[in-house]
Amino acid sequence: MDKYRRDRADDPGAGVPLAVVRARSTADVQAAVRFAAAHAVPVVPRGAGSGLSGGASAVDGCLVVSTERMADIEVDPVTRTAVVQPGLMNAQVKAAAAEHDLWYPPDPSSYEICSIGGNVATNAGGLCCVKYGVTTDYVLGMTVVLADGSAVTLGGPRLKDVAGLSLTKLFVGSEGTLGIVTEVVLRLIPRQRPPATLVATFATLDDATDTVLAITRQLRPSMLEFMDGPTINAVEDLTKMGLDRTAAAMLVIQSDEPAGHATAECELIAKLCSEHSATEVFHTDDPDEGEAFVVARRSAIPAVERTGTLLLEDVGVPLPQLGALVDGIAAIAADRDLTIAVIAHAGDGNTHPLIVFDPGDADMTERAQTAYGEVMDLALRLGGTITGEHGVGRLKRPWLADYLGPDVLALTHKIKDALDPQGILNPGAGY
Amino acid sequence: MDKYRRDRADDPGAGVPLAVVRARSTADVQAAVRFAAAHAVPVVPRGAGSGLSGGASAVDGCLVVSTERMADIEVDPVTRTAVVQPGLMNAQVKAAAAEHDLWYPPDPSSYEICSIGGNVATNAGGLCCVKYGVTTDYVLGMTVVLADGSAVTLGGPRLKDVAGLSLTKLFVGSEGTLGIVTEVVLRLIPRQRPPATLVATFATLDDATDTVLAITRQLRPSMLEFMDGPTINAVEDLTKMGLDRTAAAMLVIQSDEPAGHATAECELIAKLCSEHSATEVFHTDDPDEGEAFVVARRSAIPAVERTGTLLLEDVGVPLPQLGALVDGIAAIAADRDLTIAVIAHAGDGNTHPLIVFDPGDADMTERAQTAYGEVMDLALRLGGTITGEHGVGRLKRPWLADYLGPDVLALTHKIKDALDPQGILNPGAGY
Numbered sequence: 094m095d096k097y098r099r100d101r102a103d104d105p106g107a108g109v110p111l112a113v114v115r116a117r118s119t120a121d122v123q124a125a126v127r128f129a130a131a132h133a134v135p136v137v138p139r140g141a142g143s144g145l146s147g148g149a150s151a152v153d154g155c156l157v158v159s160t161e162r163m164a165d166i167e168v169d170p171v172t173r174t175a176v177v178q179p180g181l182m183n184a185q186v187k188a189a190a191a192e193h194d195l196w197y198p199p200d201p202s203s204y205e206i207c208s209i210g211g212n213v214a215t216n217a218g219g220l221c222c223v224k225y226g227v228t229t230d231y232v233l234g235m236t237v238v239l240a241d242g243s244a245v246t247l248g249g250p251r252l253k254d255v256a257g258l259s260l261t262k263l264f265v266g267s268e269g270t271l272g273i274v275t276e277v278v279l280r281l282i283p284r285q286r287p288p289a290t291l292v293a294t295f296a297t298l299d300d301a302t303d304t305v306l307a308i309t310r311q312l313r314p315s316m317l318e319f320m321d322g323p324t325i326n327a328v329e330d331l332t333k334m335g336l337d338r339t340a341a342a343m344l345v346i347q348s349d350e351p352a353g354h355a356t357a358e359c360e361l362i363a364k365l366c367s368e369h370s371a372t373e374v375f376h377t378d379d380p381d382e383g384e385a386f387v388v389a390r391r392s393a394i395p396a397v398e399r400t401g402t403l404l405l406e407d408v409g410v411p412l413p414q415l416g417a418l419v420d421g422i423a424a425i426a427a428d429r430d431l432t433i434a435v436i437a438h439a440g441d442g443n444t445h446p447l448i449v450f451d452p453g454d455a456d457m458t459e460r461a462q463t464a465y466g467e468v469m470d471l472a473l474r475l476g477g478t479i480t481g482e483h484g485v486g487r488l489k490r491p492w493l494a495d496y497l498g499p500d501v502l503a504l505t506h507k508i509k510d511a512l513d514p515q516g517i518l519n520p521g522a523g524y
Numbered sequence: 525m526d527k528y529r530r531d532r533a534d535d536p537g538a539g540v541p542l543a544v545v546r547a548r549s550t551a552d553v554q555a556a557v558r559f560a561a562a563h564a565v566p567v568v569p570r571g572a573g574s575g576l577s578g579g580a581s582a583v584d585g586c587l588v589v590s591t592e593r594m595a596d597i598e599v600d601p602v603t604r605t606a607v608v609q610p611g612l613m614n615a616q617v618k619a620a621a622a623e624h625d626l627w628y629p630p631d632p633s634s635y636e637i638c639s640i641g642g643n644v645a646t647n648a649g650g651l652c653c654v655k656y657g658v659t660t661d662y663v664l665g666m667t668v669v670l671a672d673g674s675a676v677t678l679g680g681p682r683l684k685d686v687a688g689l690s691l692t693k694l695f696v697g698s699e700g701t702l703g704i705v706t707e708v709v710l711r712l713i714p715r716q717r718p719p720a721t722l723v724a725t726f727a728t729l730d731d732a733t734d735t736v737l738a739i740t741r742q743l744r745p746s747m748l749e750f751m752d753g754p755t756i757n758a759v760e761d762l763t764k765m766g767l768d769r770t771a772a773a774m775l776v777i778q779s780d781e782p783a784g785h786a787t788a789e790c791e792l793i794a795k796l797c798s799e800h801s802a803t804e805v806f807h808t809d810d811p812d813e814g815e816a817f818v819v820a821r822r823s824a825i826p827a828v829e830r831t832g833t834l835l836l837e838d839v840g841v842p843l844p845q846l847g848a849l850v851d852g853i854a855a856i857a858a859d860r861d862l863t864i865a866v867i868a869h870a871g872d873g874n875t876h877p878l879i880v881f882d883p884g885d886a887d888m889t890e891r892a893q894t895a896y897g898e899v900m901d902l903a904l905r906l907g908g909t910i911t912g913e914h915g916v917g918r919l920k921r922p923w924l925a926d927y928l929g930p931d932v933l934a935l936t937h938k939i940k941d942a943l944d945p946q947g948i949l950n951p952g953a954g955y
Binding site for chain 2 (some may be wrong): 216
């Protein structure tokens with residue numbers, strides 16, 4: 094059972110499960126939860142185990158309910174919807190949609206190894222969300238197994254539906270604490286146009302973040318990503334693609350406007366980059382050439398991971414605070430004598446500072462953990478959130494009360510207690 | 525107090541309030557709800573009173589809490605958000621956003637007379653939602669007064685935030701049954717491009733609904749509206765704009781793709797219309813000329829209202845069932861010897877059958893009420909919903925249990941009971 098104890102957050106506090114249930118159906122999940130409810134055994138739902146906040150860390154004596162074997166999909170091109178089981182990878186959903194010239198937009202960087210069930214549980218985001226929204230914007234309905242083992246169907250393939258409470262939306266992002274999603278109805282949209290891509294480098298962090306604000310003030314790119322110097326260097330080590338190792342920051346931007354207009358949008362963005370002292374600006378209409386930079390951006394976490402163990406952050410701020418957040422993180426890194434590589438879905442104000450440390454070095458590990466908290470405290474001071482798209486899981490939970498405040502936490506507990514009075518669903522995660 | 529007893533649904537069962545509170549602030553709403561909670565007095569929240577399902581019908585001895593005097597707005601062009609009080613009209617939100625070249629998309633036909641608070645309470649839709657989504661897609665946060673009179677702030681101007689449960693989304697569409705929204709943070713997007721407009725008429729309902737499916741299968745227009753023969757005639761009576769009174773149906777379609785591409789999209793749509801035996805197809809790039817047809821569509825409810833009293837439906841079906849729904853409604857109208865004028869946000873499968881009757885004619889009134897239920901039953905048989913965007917209110921409540929089923933209803937009541945144990949918030953509405 095060892096490989097079911099942890100997700101990608103590698104939670105040192107993960108427990109040892111009583112058993113792992115690899116469900117093949119909603120009925121299997123119901124049977125597991127009914128058993129757990131009867132015996133007051135905690136249940137930890139698990140998708141692909143790619144979570145970055147410890148939302149799927151096992152707790153001692155729990156049932157881990159894995160949905161990895163539930164991976165069917167049915168696409169209906171007429172309603173533009175897909176009925177999907179939770180174990181399917183995000184990339185497989187995209188591929189199945191593409192067979193019908195359709196598109197499921199949300200695209201976590203980990204889209205090849207993260208499951209749609211986990212995406213729904215965390216309300217996952219990604220790169221194109223700056224224009225196309227996050228997971229919840231595409232979830233029309235679901236089947237969910239509740240804490241007593243009963244299964245309910247919420248919503249469905251209706252594009253507008255306001256009959257009753259928005260329960261579907263409540264379950265999205267609930268991190269397995271209110272129920273286990275066993276099927277989901279997703280909204281699809283027509284295939285994305287081939288994007289044009291722009292890459293720009295900057296000598297200072299402020300030049301880059303100022304450029305982000307200048308762009309979002311007037312344009313709506315379909316991707317607006319940020320990498321800082323340490324990230325650029327780690328990616329260059331991995332890819333040898335010739336990135337500028339001396340740059341303080343790089344932006345990777347796409348426009349998916351119709352042909353001609355995408356180029357025009359890139360030209361406008363290029364102008365804004367130059368006005369903000371970009372050291373190099375390059376743009377291309379060639380989708381393959383552009384994709385190379387997107388792949389580079391997506392490889393940032395594994396690239397930085399080669400330099401040490403990571404503590405992964407996911408803090409977000411209102412856009413005007415992006416510069417202060419990025420500068421503040423650099424100050425924390427200097428203070429604590431650590432490398433903190435920063436990547437960001439910059440257009441959303443959502444950053445992923447990656448704190449690099451050597452777990453064999455006790456002093457460094459302690460400094461990394463201190464910095465981990467300091468980054469979240471900084472985000473809170475700037476009016477930001479402790480998690481933009483990864484979820485609270487178990488690792489960010491100590492900071493949640495400070496973020497929500499006692500009144501919202503009390504409201505949250507009222508709902509949790511009403512739906513899971515025994516508290517068996519993913520205890521210790523989410524809130 | 526008489527004018528605070530009913531909304532536009534003109535609920536014959538509306539009661540007489542104990543008092544009307546015209547709040548000027550969150551604190552005023554809190555004071556009213558605290559009083560109500562202490563004395564177990566029901567509270568009926570009220571926006572502009574433009575609701576079409578009786579969600580704001582007074583109940584005997586209630587406090588009506590009106591937010592009409594809370595109408596401030598602050599637009600932040602950098603974060604592209606607006607902080608809005610609930611009494612502001614939807615049109616005023618759009619106007620304030622437009623001053624900064626920004627756009628708040630959701631556009632109920634009643635946008636000039638419906639408040640943003642009511643829009644949030646019902647998760648209102650509109651015409652552009654086929655491309656741009658509904659109210660919930662634009663609500664980033666809110667301040668809401670709970671059943672005990674406490675006020676909580678949920679979410680905020682962060683474009684991605686998954687810390688804690690999605691409480692903001694739960695409150696959107698809850699029809700004042702979980703709390704009273706006193707401030708809302710809305711996401712704005714860049715101003716819409718001037719759309720191109722296409723109008724097509726058809727000799728049969730099936731030709732028109734088949735065309736809708738052919739369009740949505742491959743394109744993503746920014747508007748895809750349907751009017752049937754009785755509606756066309758009522759609108760022509762009002763506007764004298766020269767609509768074809770002999771047509772069985774008319775589609776009003778817009779594309780807001782960039783210049784050139786909008787025309788190309790209209791040409792493609794024109795071809796699809798012709799392939800489905802359209803009797804006339806016309807399209808224009810002139811925004812003003814196009815807007816005349818949109819205004820005609822928006823005037824449909826008042827136009828049909830001139831021919832009698834209305835029972836307003838809001839049924840939606842999965843798109844492939846649109847033809848069966850529209851045909852079935854025509855059959856009910858024939859059976860019951862009634863005029864039922866049908867307008868539809870066709871691209872969403874969301875229809876508004878308007879049942880015309882004379883309240884002085886007891887037999888006709890009974891037939892109209894029978895038909896009202898039959899239309900909802902028909903929608904349910906076709907896998908549809910009893911309300912796509914107006915809300916359940918009090919008038920559609922008898923059909924809700926059939927739609928949700930006992931399990932989802934029980935889940936709903938658990939949440940309601942947890943948040944409003946005395947059941948004082950908008951009793952009898954929503955669910």
